[in-house]
Amino acid sequence: EVQVVESGGGLVQPGGSLRLSCVGSGFTFSNYYMSWVRQAPGKGLEWVSRINTAGWKTYYSDSVKGRFTFSRDNAKNTLYLQMDSLKPEDTAVYYCARVIYYNNNYYFDYWGQGTQVTVSS
Secondary structure, rough: EEEEEEEEEEEEEOOOEEEEEEEEEEOOOHHHEEEEEEOOOOOOOOEEEOOOOOOOOOOEEOOOOOOOOOOOOOOOOHHHHHHHHOOOOHHHHEEEEEEEEEEEEEEEEEEEOOOEEEEEE
């Protein structure tokens, strides 16, 4: 059974840092691109970042570029999202998702349950 499980969320003050983790199981982790997606209260889903299979290529939304760093350890089937200089607008539930590429587009076929990140003083 394919599973992705996030952890590491919590409450942090503006300007602070937090590191999220995501563990994948039930599939060959190193064969898949992976992404982080978030949903702020009362808003829709927002794509945050994507990483290639080997971890040397990353992509970020403009809203987090320069502040967030996406990495992976394929030996541990684990993703990491290092979030620095956090802002109140980063408050959201963060999901990791497995990526599939089909017909020149990226899709998410498996999601975790999400981890809450709250940025507030």
